[in-house]
Amino acid sequence: xxxxxSSAVTGDxxxxxxxxxxxxxxxxxxxxxxDKAVGQTPHSLVVQVKDLTFMASAGLRVLIYAKQKLGxxxxxxxxxxxxxxxxxxxxxxxxxxxxxxxxxxPMETDARRPA
Amino acid sequence: MIERSFQTLPGTLEAVARLRxxxxxxxxxxxxSRKAIYNLCLAVDEIATNVVLHGYQEAGRxxxxxxxxxxxxxxxxxxxxxxxxxxxxTRHALPSAEDLARPLEERTVGGLGILLALRGxxxxxxxxxxxxxxxxxxxxxxxxxx
Numbered sequence: 001x002x003x004x005x006s007s008a009v010t011g012d013x014x015x016x017x018x019x020x021x022x023x024x025x026x027x028x029x030x031x032x033x034x035d036k037a038v039g040q041t042p043h044s045l046v047v048q049v050k051d052l053t054f055m056a057s058a059g060l061r062v063l064i065y066a067k068q069k070l071g072x073x074x075x076x077x078x079x080x081x082x083x084x085x086x087x088x089x090x091x092x093x094x095x096x097x098x099x100x101x102x103x104x105x106p107m108e109t110d111a112r113r114p115a
Numbered sequence: 116m117i118e119r120s121f122q123t124l125p126g127t128l129e130a131v132a133r134l135r136x137x138x139x140x141x142x143x144x145x146x147x148s149r150k151a152i153y154n155l156c157l158a159v160d161e162i163a164t165n166v167v168l169h170g171y172q173e174a175g176r177x178x179x180x181x182x183x184x185x186x187x188x189x190x191x192x193x194x195x196x197x198x199x200x201x202x203x204x205t206r207h208a209l210p211s212a213e214d215l216a217r218p219l220e221e222r223t224v225g226g227l228g229i230l231l232a233l234r235g236x237x238x239x240x241x242x243x244x245x246x247x248x249x250x251x252x253x254x255x256x257x258x259x260x261x
Binding site: 021023054056064067083093 | 210
């Protein structure tokens with residue numbers, strides 16, 4: 001399925017919703033949206049991925065780029081990853097730097113700092 | 116047995132999604148689990164992407180991506196051939212456990228794709244002969260009653 005990304009701003013939270021397949025071809029589209037989000041100097045960046053069915057390392061590199069652009073004080077959330085994508089995030093240690101939550105806004109018990 | 120009939124796609128990034136679809140259909144027909152299929156497709160994607168970027172584009176070359184698959188007692192095998200500059204993913208430097216424990220702010224971006232490729236299958240082999248490079252991905256058959 002083709003990759004799609006949409007964005008929304010609520011207060012100081014920027015939300016990006018990804019769907020389809022995030023690979024080396026579609027990663028530049030995601031990166032463009034990250035650049036726009038960074039320009040809005042959000043307090044938190046929320047990436048909704050419930051309908052993301054595939055994520056290659058090109059997608060991971062955009063998340064690294066996002067975190068490096070935003071700085072460590074801006075929280076990066078990844079919401080509702082499918083099991084396969086969650087497994088990639090864990091294997092590569094991304095779960096230590098981003099908040100992985102089941103829903104947005106997160107439940108109280110969900111909103112723990114990354115390990 | 117490996118079917119010797121190769122499907123040929125152009126060696127471009129745009130073709131990599133079609134390559135994934137093709138591998139997914141064949142692996143599904145061979146009865147692999149959803150998780151095994153996803154991880155195999157991820158491995159093939161990462162290697163094919165590297166072949167296109169480094170073996171072809173960086174080297175100023177063009178050429179095909181050829182794929183064949185097969186099922187035998189050992190498991191399911193994907194053969195990916197290209198005619199680019201030799202690129203041996205199995206000898207690429209991988210991020211260390213220490214690298215993977217670093218916050219993203221302090222990361223360098225190298226090696227993640229190869230890591231996903233190696234972890235996505237039970238075996239990844241590389242062969243290079245004049246004019247052709249070959250990556251071979253093997254997903255072993257799960258033991259009975261697993």
